[in-house]
Amino acid sequence: MTRTATETLPLHAVDACRWPDVARVPNVPLRAAVAGRLLRRVARRRGLRVELPGGRALVSAPAGAPVLRLHRPEAFLHRVGASGLIGFGESYQAGDWDAPDLVALLTALATAPETLVPTGAQWLRRLYVQRPPDAELSTADNAQQNIRRHYDLSNELFALFLDPTMTYSSAVFPTGADGRPEAAWDTLPEAQHRKIDRLLDLAAVGPGSRVLEIGTGWGELALRAAARGARVVSLTLSEEQLALARRRIADAGQSDRAEVRLCDYRAADGEYDAVVSVEMIEAVGRPFWPDYFATLDRVLAPGGKVALQAITMPHDRMLASSETYTWILKYIFPGGLIPSVAAIRQTAEKHTTLRLAEAHGYGPHYAETLRLWRERFTDRAEQVSALGFDRVFRRMWELYLAYSEAGFRTGYLDVQQLLLTREGETR
Template sequence: MLQSLLARLITRGRLTVATPFGTASAGTPGDEHPAARLDVALRIRDARTAMKIATNPDLYFGEAYMDGTLVVERGSFADMMELLGYNIHLLGENPNPRLGRILSSAVGLVSGRNGLKKARENVAHHYDLSGELYRTFLDGDMQYSCAYLRHPDDDIEAAQLAKKQHIAAKLLLEPGQRVLDIGCGWGGLALFIAKVADVRVTGITLSKEQLAVARRRAKEEGLDDRVDFQLVDYRVLDGEFDRVVSIGMFEHVGLPNYAAYFGAIRRLLAPKGVALVHSIGKMYGPAPTSTWILKYIFPGGYAPALSEVMPAVERNALWVNDVEILRLHYAETLRLWRERFDARWPELSRSYDERFKRMWDFYLVGSEISFRYFGFMVFQMQLAKSVDAAPMTRDYLHEAESALRQVGGASAAVAAE
């Protein structure tokens, strides 16, 4: 059975799998693609692990790697994932759209019931890990979302600065405006916006660790009179804002809460207000979140298809002024994070064990492969309540972005220590 599966799956590159039941291999290394040149061997150490992977690979493949019962004996773990991702992509078998909708609805409605208490617990699971961990692989500004690579050889610092400039340009910022940052993380974007546009920003988060860092940074930068960070859920926040921005937070809202989320944006926006939502999505239609990701990394997380998002936007009578799809930007962001994480592991190993490292490797590499081969992308959606809240053409975006680049990265970036 294993030999038959590998023969069908691996047509480029070579994969050898050793199990207690025997060894199987398939494929021949070629040179038409970097992944096709890979020659990888892995071993499944015991029969129980092999049977578990066979019955539920979505969960147990990752668990086996974490536990050390699945080991890569030739090549690296990243090589193995690249080889598998590339060959699965070549099969061209996207999820069945109808089945995807059914599974997405069933799993999304169960895992996405992120009420006020559950949402706080889910955030704490991932974002209240030590700041030391995130500082090792993120940029100096602690941006934990898709970067924007204007050039293929951009490093993470340049790419995250470009992301903030791109977002600030889309927000059409003017001095004196009131800006709300939903899911403000460690405060980097809020502080950047306050600096480059002379606006007042309210940043909200459900992470106590992130809140403490963000408040400290605002005080150190002398911006605590214009940037206010709060521990509050967007659903209970009051006020009116000229601009609303939400970066990398919508993935944690949960499918049942989309109407409430966009309803809150409409409620909080001033009549001529503009909002910008930046989120991971899927290009091939609704599909459930990986059970391994839900268990170990992002409980309650869900990356939607645009077909699931638009109905909630429409029901809340919001104009969709602009949608931009960032395709390979997150794959490259994850690659840069992974390289930094690996380089700094000797420092982290004083606080975390090897199982944690393998879990984080699986998360970073698996996510990168999803963006390279499995239809994951990032969308940026500009929204408004009024038909004339934004210019009729996109010329303003390029002009504003160019002006922000002239400010200079050194004066615009806010470093996190």
């Protein structure tokens, strides 16, 4: 069962300077009426119960069905009517609605999302869909600011819900007889090491390997590679991650083998036997995928290997959402886009000598990783608050973690470990 912040957050408690679009409720009566009709249709088709204040059902459903509990129905409908799914997310941040089991509700909504809006009403999207703002495109000038908005929030914040390896990407758990991942908090560090080791094996990293890591995180992959006898250069745009990763590397006695630089991937130099990058391509942005892969190609030594871990989505859904400003882009990961495996293959083939040689997906493992993070985050709400993060922020992150988990549970999202090699070179 998902634990959520169930208190109704008074709108006057929202800091309008920090959260202007959460504090402001738009006034769009016609669009709100359309949103109300759409809500009823979606709830009936997806088997959801929609409750009004006091527990009265707006839409009934069988016992055990996911519940959308509206605290401020009018505010909810006006927000959704004005800005669609962005309004849906802002409405949760504001406390207009809750769910006893947030993941179950979002999983129901994330199943076949292209069918949420009827075909005949798709024109309504033009009323609220925005393009991503130019100021958030991940150009060389903007990229560091985009990274800061997420990864420089606070190392202490991430330490509250990540395991001691400080690894912020999908783990790989043991699987049971049914093929499902067997995930538990106590085994998460081991599962993170299993993921890292598989990626390093894919890139054939061993004693003497020259390794470039694009996207440092907090240094765990660099430490594992250095422990194999490799020499690692790791690039990050996060000053918070830079400081902690350097400290962890020094504490482990690996400073002679692992170096962390504050550097954009486009400025990478040198020649490397292996290039590895974990869940960084999602932040690159579609216009810059050619630059990203050209960098991999440029720095890779003859016979070298590129091993990427990437969150992916189906190609048709990626194309449909590639020019859409979403709640995740607005509040969580500005400037990015989740690619498809096909897009990765096509971009590499068109712009580089690299070719996709292997792809290994394990999306259910990410769902379990996110569950563990989400439970830890909600259990430590008071400690998050003590770091200076208000209730709007905490609700934002609860929704982000639950929304992501639901995406992997439905298969709308996947995570892949990908091997790229040069055409004609031995794998």
